[in-house]
Amino acid sequence: MKLERLLSIIILLINHRMLQAKDLAERFEVSVRTIYRDIDAINAAGIPIVTYQGAHGGIGLAEGYRLDRNLLTNDELAEIVTALRSLSTSYEKVQHQQLMEKMNSIVPPNDVEVFQSKTSRVLIDYSPWDHSTRLQEKLKCIEKAIDNCLFIVFTYSDAEGKLTQRTAEPHTLILKGRHWYVQAYCLDREQFRLFKLRRMKSLSVDAEASFTRRTLPKQKQISGKQSSSSNNNEVVLRFQRDVRHLAEDWFDAEELVPTEDGAWLVKKAYPEDEWLYSFILSFGFHVEVLEPVHLRDVIAERAAQIIKMYQ
Incomplete structure (x- = not known):
């Protein structure tokens, strides 16, 4: 445990210029005295630690120190390579391939076969089915803007289809739920917002001026849907008896409750919006909304509009 x-x-010290002993103590749930003993042990092992005095002081590594390969096991290297391979399925980047080659090059020759076996056990494919080149172009454009602290200008289509012109300071690219988002400070709304890349149109980088990176807001969970549990409603769906496989594409088997007539019930809390209506309608006649009653009416009305359109 101590090791x-x-x-x-x-x-942590490699990734942060300086940390406070009390913050480390809270993180590892030990006393500040224990942290200082740990620092002494790290120093004794030949890793140069520097302490800074004063109100803004703390603990850091000597400038220029780098992580030695021996601190990473082959298993840890394999995990990094696996993560890079998975990320590259959605976010193609030459540096990813170069980094994977470097990782492979420092594995001892006798361990190469086992190492390659470990890195090929799992691949999480984030790529969309349509393999959109436009998405890759947007990712590269936003990454360039982030690296150089340049503004991005675009037209944004919100969940209701309303178009607005935006200028924003891009800070972080986020992959969540098979969709890419950019966390950016929106100059028009004067606050941080999450923008879904597929809803961004006419994207361009404004190279005329740069911005100073802001401190990102603290948040427990990044959500592409700007909603909270307070506006979630419990929805009860009834899947027909012969389409359990459709339900299992979206819900865990334990969430499916059998009924006497062989159907399957699912109870789930969702924010009510256009996404929910489209999600339910995507199952066609295989799913019926049981609760809430007003949601039944909404789905029925939309189904009627679909029928009218095809008539």
Whole structure:
């Protein structure tokens, strides 16, 4: 346990210029005195630690120190390569391939076969079915803007289809739920917003001026849907008896409750919006909304509009 804590402290110090002892103590649930003993042990192992005095002081690594390959096991390297391979399915980047080659090059020759086996056990494919080149172009455009602190200008279509012209400071690209978002400070709304890349049109980088990166707002969970549990409604769906496989594409088997007539019930809390209506309608006549009653009416009305359109 102590060795794991020591390695974790080293990695934290590599990734942060300076940390406070009390913050490390809270993170690892030990006393400040224990943290200082750990720091002494790290120093004794030959890793240069520097302490800064004063109100804004703390603990850091000597400038220029880099992580030695021996601190990463082959299993840890394999996990990194697996993550890079998975990310590359949706976000193609030359640097990813170069980094994977570097990782492979530092594996001892006797371990190469086992290492390659471990890195090919799992692949999480994030790529969309349509393999859109436009998405890749947007990713590269936004990444360029983030790297150089340049503004992005675009037309945005919100969940209701309303178009607005936006200028924003891009900070972070986020992949969540098979969709890409950019967390950016919107100059028009004067706050941080999440923009879905597929809803961004006429995207361009304004190279005339740059911005200073802001401190990102603290948030427990990043959500592409700007909603909270307070506006969620419990929805009860009834799947027909012969389409359980459709339900299992979206819900865990334990969430499916059998009925006496062989159908399957699912109870789930959702925010009510256009996404929910489209989600339910995507199952066609295989699914019936049982609750809430007003949602039944909404789906019935939309189904009637679909019938009218095809008549």
